[in-house]
Amino acid sequence: MSLAVLYSRALNGLAAPLVTVEVHLANGLPSFALVGLPEAEVKESRDRVRAALQTAGFELPPRRITVNLAPADLPKESGRFDLAIAIGILVASGQLKVSRLEQYEFAGELALTGALRPIRGALAMSLATHQAERQFILPTENAAEAALVQDARILPADNLLAVCAHLAELEKLVPYQGTPATVEQSYLDLMDIKGQGQAKRALEIAAAGQHSLLFVGPPGTGKSMLAQRLPGLLPPMRDEEALESAMVQSLGSGGWRSQAWKQRPYRNPHHTASGVALVGGGSDPRPGEISLAHHGVLFLDELPEFDRKVLEVLREPLEAGKITISRAARQADFPARFQLIAAMNPCPCGYFGHPSAQCRCTPDQVSRYRGKLSGPFLDRIDLMMEVPSVPPEQLASMPHGERSDTVRQRVIQAFEVQQQRQSKPNSRLSAPDIEQYCQPDEAGQALLTQATRSLNLSARAYHRILKVARTIADLACRPSVTAADVAEAIQFRRGL
Numbered sequence: 001m002s003l004a005v006l007y008s009r010a011l012n013g014l015a016a017p018l019v020t021v022e023v024h025l026a027n028g029l030p031s032f033a034l035v036g037l038p039e040a041e042v043k044e045s046r047d048r049v050r051a052a053l054q055t056a057g058f059e060l061p062p063r064r065i066t067v068n069l070a071p072a073d074l075p076k077e078s079g080r081f082d083l084a085i086a087i088g089i090l091v092a093s094g095q096l097k098v099s100r101l102e103q104y105e106f107a108g109e110l111a112l113t114g115a116l117r118p119i120r121g122a123l124a125m126s127l128a129t130h131q132a133e134r135q136f137i138l139p140t141e142n143a144a145e146a147a148l149v150q151d152a153r154i155l156p157a158d159n160l161l162a163v164c165a166h167l168a169e170l171e172k173l174v175p176y177q178g179t180p181a182t183v184e185q186s187y188l189d190l191m192d193i194k195g196q197g198q199a200k201r202a203l204e205i206a207a208a209g210q211h212s213l214l215f216v217g218p219p220g221t222g223k224s225m226l227a228q229r230l231p232g233l234l235p236p237m238r239d240e241e242a243l244e245s246a247m248v249q250s251l252g253s254g255g256w257r258s259q260a261w262k263q264r265p266y267r268n269p270h271h272t273a274s275g276v277a278l279v280g281g282g283s284d285p286r287p288g289e290i291s292l293a294h295h296g297v298l299f300l301d302e303l304p305e306f307d308r309k310v311l312e313v314l315r316e317p318l319e320a321g322k323i324t325i326s327r328a329a330r331q332a333d334f335p336a337r338f339q340l341i342a343a344m345n346p347c348p349c350g351y352f353g354h355p356s357a358q359c360r361c362t363p364d365q366v367s368r369y370r371g372k373l374s375g376p377f378l379d380r381i382d383l384m385m386e387v388p389s390v391p392p393e394q395l396a397s398m399p400h401g402e403r404s405d406t407v408r409q410r411v412i413q414a415f416e417v418q419q420q421r422q423s424k425p426n427s428r429l430s431a432p433d434i435e436q437y438c439q440p441d442e443a444g445q446a447l448l449t450q451a452t453r454s455l456n457l458s459a460r461a462y463h464r465i466l467k468v469a470r471t472i473a474d475l476a477c478r479p480s481v482t483a484a485d486v487a488e489a490i491q492f493r494r495g496l
Ligand SMILES: [Zn+2]
Pocket: 347, 348, 349, 350, 351, 352, 359, 360, 361
């Protein structure tokens, strides 16, 4: 009996657990069995490997071939193992002589022509391969992504023959050397929006403390335009943030794009999106919109139109920064540290409180509409901002306001103050943290006590006001939280 053992990787959340690909050849009637893959995938994989070997001028040995993928209970998509299986057959049958096969890991789907097709999650696999101190042979199209892992040894190949030539030491694969180009930041500018000074102020505070924000206002007031400009106000991505974000993108259906490197993601799923599309899932669990927005912005327009059950699921990631997807016996964690920005109309028709247009809703309809959002969900919103409708004749004479770059400088400065003081943004302060870092001065405390009573604030709302007040003080470079900071923070809770 002849045996070859090769390494590859499965995917499980952001992890890429090792998969051992064992190829046995034995005497007996010719057959080709694959153990460890879902039934439906086995035939396809066999067909691809057989065709690719033949096209490349090799033969499928007329023996009893058994391929075993271990461990057996890992989630596996078949395509990624094609290359390892094909090489394993060649090595076990003596058609390819390789020394030190164990220094490599393989991934890639084979086309019938022997060409290598890109795979999902190359970055997560690359990280794991690098930690295992092996070299990674993979499809050329995945090389740039895999090479985001510093010092990883990436050997890109176009087809099966190129991999064979490398292993036989006839013609070496050229290690990938490129570093990701720093793409010109292409965020939308705040200056494009005329007027709406108060809403822009809310956006700046939200950016500085990474607070969640809800815009309420009639259609056409620029709520979406404002939300789209939040990524451009946030501090530049740190390297580890960029890498995590790229890893999640690489696992999603759209894959990783080099243009997205170091850009804060901005995701705005439609309210008709399924629960799986939003939070992730599927038989081979994939990240949803909330994870694709990791280290970036998740914008939910027309918030009350979203499935209430889905919104309730968002409570966990909003607190913990991650989501656990359970399916049958399997469980996968995806990071989901997104900044939530949401928008809604004030009523079903949209014109409640509008200066000129007439609202057609009954008071009952208005309260039912607002009631679609649960108290516990709204309790997780830090800032609420009414975005008023501005008549066109007034809008013409309104100023453009500041550029995003100018606002961003203040945000970065406030952000650094928070990092130095507590190593996290104000939005993530715990109750004891708030006690320690957000205590207002005497006048501020008096104001807060009075507001708690008159507005009947929950304990959670009370804490949120203090966190927002802390951010307002940080933006103004004030070491202590004053009554003015508290007063402004309370303004952002009216109506919540
Ligand atoms: Zn209405």
